[in-house]
Amino acid sequence: MHSQVIAKQELAAFVENLLRQGEVVGVRRKDGKYVFDKIGSPGELCLDYDVTVLSPKEYFLPQREAFLKFELAEAIKAEPITQAQRRIILGVHPYDIKAIQLMDAVFSKDNPDPNYFRKREAATIIGVDCLNPSPHAFCASVGTATAESGFDLLLTDIGAEYVVAIGSAKGEELLQKHAKTRDASDGDLSKGKTARDEAARKYQLSAPVSLDQIPRLLEENYDHPLWEELAQKCLSCGSCTMVCPTCVCFDVQEDVALTLTTGERYRQWDSCLLEDFAKVATGENFRQHRSTRLRHRYFRKGKYMMERFGIQGCVGCGRCITACLAEIASPVDTYSRLKGGS
Ligand code: SF4
Numbered sequence: 303m304h305s306q307v308i309a310k311q312e313l314a315a316f317v318e319n320l321l322r323q324g325e326v327v328g329v330r331r332k333d334g335k336y337v338f339d340k341i342g343s344p345g346e347l348c349l350d351y352d353v354t355v356l357s358p359k360e361y362f363l364p365q366r367e368a369f370l371k372f373e374l375a376e377a378i379k380a381e382p383i384t385q386a387q388r389r390i391i392l393g394v395h396p397y398d399i400k401a402i403q404l405m406d407a408v409f410s411k412d413n414p415d416p417n418y419f420r421k422r423e424a425a426t427i428i429g430v431d432c433l434n435p436s437p438h439a440f441c442a443s444v445g446t447a448t449a450e451s452g453f454d455l456l457l458t459d460i461g462a463e464y465v466v467a468i469g470s471a472k473g474e475e476l477l478q479k480h481a482k483t484r485d486a487s488d489g490d491l492s493k494g495k496t497a498r499d500e501a502a503r504k505y506q507l508s509a510p511v512s513l514d515q516i517p518r519l520l521e522e523n524y525d526h527p528l529w530e531e532l533a534q535k536c537l538s539c540g541s542c543t544m545v546c547p548t549c550v551c552f553d554v555q556e557d558v559a560l561t562l563t564t565g566e567r568y569r570q571w572d573s574c575l576l577e578d579f580a581k582v583a584t585g586e587n588f589r590q591h592r593s594t595r596l597r598h599r600y601f602r603k604g605k606y607m608m609e610r611f612g613i614q615g616c617v618g619c620g621r622c623i624t625a626c627l628a629e630i631a632s633p634v635d636t637y638s639r640l641k642g643g644s
């Protein structure tokens with residue numbers, strides 16, 4: 303992969319130029335936390351953050367998205383809505399890049415999702431290596447602390463400069479047109495590797511089993527009493543799934559105008575931890591008990607996604623650990639308990 307180097311003082315000019323091209327979403331500080339949001343100037347951008355509250359998932363799968371509008375006049379008319387805004391998303395960490403790759407697999411299988419892919423194609427992803435991991439993250443142990451693909455450009459902080467890995471022709475063109483860079487030397491690349499290696503040693507949490515062992519661990523513990531124990535504390539709030547970059551389930555609803563002549567069909571994020579998630583029209587609920595919903599989340603992440611898409615369903619960002627008020631959503635703790643047999 304070809305790499306360039308950009309000086310830190312040149313980055314602001316690069317971002318200014320990007321802002322002239324259209325919408326730029328970046329990571330900014332908000333109420334002591336970090337969020338992805340539209341930025342208006344390079345000064346708002348923060349590239350040395352640990353983790354954002356939500357991942358950039360919402361720019362590809364919005365929390366609520368209308369995808370069909372209809373008229374209920376004498377002849378019923380329906381028209382799809384596929385909207386996509388050209389935007390640059392700047393500062394995406396490797397674990398979120400891997401989560402987007404998983405979403406690509408999910409939304410392309412069987413019935414490719416046009417709403418997702420129009421947004422995906424309209425987006426340019428500029429990643430940044432995470433050198434200050436969150437205390438709840440365990441990316442280094444699940445292979446998501448670094449990314450080799452899935453981005454247009456990827457920055458690595460090497461002190462006074464960034465190494466910029468070029469991941470696509472789109473990224474290369476952006477850099478050529480809008481940034482002042484130089485070719486990366488072997489020494490620059492080696493500094494980048496050192497920075498990533500040092501960051502890998504900063505992770506405070508680590509998965510207790512390797513990824514390929516997780517499906518078996520879960521299968522063998524399908525009836526483990528731990529699920530019931532955790533369920534006693536679970537609030538069924540769904541926060542662990544709302545913050546998760548790899549949770550992609552949505553519910554479909556319709557809004558009809560008071561005149562009963564027009565309406566729209568929309569989808570919105572849903573959560574398998576919520577009681578109604580598996581309820582069907584005739585009233586039966588296939589996961590009525592909290593313990594079955596809680597267990598399903600782990601099976602979905604650790605086994606089903608791997609089996610269906612060949613990609614792990616958890617990228618180790620640790621957002622669920624931070625979000626869970628009952629302190630029971632940690633994949634690290636749960637797998638440790640299952641492994642330990644307690
Ligand atoms: S399950 Fe938790 S740690 Fe894993 S990707 Fe989702 S939010 Fe991150």
Ligand code: SF4
Pocket residue numbers: 535536537538539540541542543575625626627628629630631
């Ligand atoms: S595991 Fe935690 S965050 Fe998830 S639904 Fe239960 S209480 Fe809420």
